Amino acid sequence: MSRRRQRGHARIIPTGWDDASGIPAGWDEVPGPADRPASGTSARAQTRTEPEGHAGGAGKEKSRRRLIAIAAVLALVIGLGIVLPALLNRGRGPEATVREYLDALVLGDTATLREHTSTGSGPGTAAMTDEVYSAATDRVQDYEVLEVRTEGESATAIVLLDNGTHQYESTVTLTGRSRNFYSPLEWRMDPVDYGTVELLVPPFAEELLVNGTTMAMDRVRRPTVDGQYETVLQLLPGTYEIALPDRGELVAPLPLEITVLPSLGAEARYIRVQELVGYDITEAGRQDIDQQVSSHLEDCAHSQARQPEPCPFSVPMGEREAGQPSGGTWEILEQPQLEITPALNGGFDVVGTGGSARFTPHAGPGGTAQESITVDFEVSALVFQDSGGGLHAIVLGASGRYGVVVCYDSETGQGSVSADAVTGAVDCA
Numbered sequence: 066m067s068r069r070r071q072r073g074h075a076r077i078i079p080t081g082w083d084d085a086s087g088i089p090a091g092w093d094e095v096p097g098p099a100d101r102p103a104s105g106t107s108a109r110a111q112t113r114t115e116p117e118g119h120a121g122g123a124g125k126e127k128s129r130r131r132l133i134a135i136a137a138v139l140a141l142v143i144g145l146g147i148v149l150p151a152l153l154n155r156g157r158g159p160e161a162t163v164r165e166y167l168d169a170l171v172l173g174d175t176a177t178l179r180e181h182t183s184t185g186s187g188p189g190t191a192a193m194t195d196e197v198y199s200a201a202t203d204r205v206q207d208y209e210v211l212e213v214r215t216e217g218e219s220a221t222a223i224v225l226l227d228n229g230t231h232q233y234e235s236t237v238t239l240t241g242r243s244r245n246f247y248s249p250l251e252w253r254m255d256p257v258d259y260g261t262v263e264l265l266v267p268p269f270a271e272e273l274l275v276n277g278t279t280m281a282m283d284r285v286r287r288p289t290v291d292g293q294y295e296t297v298l299q300l301l302p303g304t305y306e307i308a309l310p311d312r313g314e315l316v317a318p319l320p321l322e323i324t325v326l327p328s329l330g331a332e333a334r335y336i337r338v339q340e341l342v343g344y345d346i347t348e349a350g351r352q353d354i355d356q357q358v359s360s361h362l363e364d365c366a367h368s369q370a371r372q373p374e375p376c377p378f379s380v381p382m383g384e385r386e387a388g389q390p391s392g393g394t395w396e397i398l399e400q401p402q403l404e405i406t407p408a409l410n411g412g413f414d415v416v417g418t419g420g421s422a423r424f425t426p427h428a429g430p431g432g433t434a435q436e437s438i439t440v441d442f443e444v445s446a447l448v449f450q451d452s453g454g455g456l457h458a459i460v461l462g463a464s465g466r467y468g469v470v471v472c473y474d475s476e477t478g479q480g481s482v483s484a485d486a487v488t489g490a491v492d493c494a
Contacts, residue, residue, distance in 0.1 A: 159220035159239045159252040160213045166237075166254055167208045167224065170301070173198050178301060181257045189261070189299045192275045200276035201303030203228045205327050218242070220252065226327035228302065233327040259299045260325030264307065265340045267411030268294050269452055274308045274318070293410065302327040309343045309411070312454035315350035319343060319407060343411040350456060354415060354448055355403055357458040362420075362444070366395040371424065375462035378422045378442035393426040393435070401444045408447070415446035415458065 169177040175193050182190055198204070207227040211234070214221045220239040225232055237257065241250030266273070266286065273280045273296070286296050300323070308320035321341050346354070365376035369392040372379035378395075401417030408414045420442045426435035446460045 157249075157252065158213075159215060159222060159241070160210055162239060162252040162254060163210060163213070163222045163224065163237060166257075167205075167210075167226075170205050170226075171208065173204070175301070178257075181254055182259060182299060189297050191280055192298045192300060192305075193259075194278065196278045197276045197305070198301055198303065200278070201301070201305055203230070203302075203304040203324060205302050218250065224329075226302070226329075228327055235327065235329045237329050257329050259301060260328070262298050262300060262323055262325070262339060264296050264298065264321075265289075265409075266294050266296055267309070267341075267343050267450070269411065269450065270294065270309055270343070272310050274306075274310060276305055279310070300325045307341060309341065312344065312450070315347060315353055315454060315456055316344035316411075316450065317347050319345045340409070342407040342409075344450070345407055346405045346413055351403075351405060353456055354405060354413070354446075354458050357456075358403060358415065358417065358444060358446055358460055359400055361446075361458070361460040362397055362400070362422075366397050366422070368395060369393060369427075375460065377420070377444040377460065377462065378440050380424050380438055380440065393424050396423045396425070397421075398423055398439070401442070403444075405448070411450050413448035413456075415444070415448060417444035417446075420444060 166177070166181060168174075173195060175195050175198050179190050179193050182193070205226045206229045209225040209227075210222060211225055212223045218241040220241065222237050222239065223234065224237065225234055238255045239252050240255055241252050243250050264273075266282070268288075270286070271282055273282055275298075282296060286294050289295050302325050304322060304324040306320045306322055308318040311318060319342050321339060323339060362376070365373050365378070368376065371391060371393065373395070397420075399419060399421040401420030403415055403417045405413050405415050421439060422442060423437050423439045425437040429435055444460060446458045448456050448458045450456060
């Protein structure tokens with residue numbers, strides 16, 4: 066007799082799809098005979114139908130959750146695109162920009178400083194180099210930002226600049242710019258006005274030494290209406306030595322010291338007119354001029370006229386008596402002592418005092434000797450340099466009138482004095 070195992074209740078494995086118990090609804094009951102399908106095939110179909118329908122609902126739920134996650138990621142990316150730049154630039158306000166500029170001023174970063182000049186990188190900034198600025202004294206050594214005021218897209222900063230001996234208050238302005246609606250403001254300093262110096266230089270000056278650094282003059286020199294030449298330089302705060310290059314043993318460069326106070330606002334933008342005299346006379350140059358003046362006086366002594374021209378001595382008009390001959394001979398008794406001082410265009414002014422000469426009239430009728438006349442005189446002369454560094458002295462006549470023509474090459478600026486300029490016959494060929 067065969068024995069059959071008694072059917073017991075089936076155990077359902079939880080899937081965790083729906084309710085809190087993890088058992089899908091209706092799956093915890095075992096169907097009875099009345100609920101069974103007519104055949105095993107239908108039963109198998111029924112048992113497959115319910116899980117497949119439920120799996121479709123779970124798939125839709127997963128898709129929905131995936132869409133929600135994607136939307137959340139997109140929202141996060143967009144939020145970071147708006148918020149993150151603001152967070153990163155939170156410390157990049159106008160004060161940070163001002164400090165970056167002032168750090169460059171203290172450290173001597175002239176490339177950064179030139180970017181802020183109000184005139185751009187033109188010829189006027191030729192002296193704003195690391196070599197020139199590093200050799201300057203009285204530079205800005207420290208600073209303090211006293212106050213920063215912001216109004217919309219504009220800001221004003223008041224700073225205190227310290228050059229080691231004095232402190233100077235200055236004002237700079239900034240402008241904020243945004244690339245788009247969501248971007249934060251990027252603060253930039255408005256163009257800065259540096260100290261501007263106008264130098265009057267000799268026409269033959271082809272180079273200029275600024276703190277020992279040679280600077281070509283071809284781009285920064287221009288003629289003036291009175292025949293001189295000028296150059297305009299922008300200089301950073303500090304003290305500079307400006308000179309012309311060496312031109313031989315007759316003259317020595319005469320440096321000019323210029324101090325630009327620490328000022329960065331509009332008050333710094335004014336022209337400081339300075340005359341760069343150029344050269345002082347050396348002992349060799351003094352001897353050369355003295356010889357030229359003495360030679361000129363000897364030429365005057367060869368004249369037989371009572372008023373030789375152009376000479377610094379003459380017999381007064383009332384000294385001649387009736388019947389006396391008009392001619393005579395001259396003799397230089399004392400050479401004048403010369404004082405030579407630098408003058409415009411790299412030349413020199415010469416004044417000589419203490420000179421004396423004697424005029425002896427020719428014998429009168431019948432060979433009668435005439436009384437000699439002694440006159441004291443002073444001498445004045447103008448000295449010019451030629452293109453090679455030579456000196457040319459022009460001695461003025463007793464009347465003090467003179468006509469001097471200096472010819473300059475329009476391309477090179479080299480000058481020369483016409484040999485016949487005093488007599489009026491000018492030749493600049």
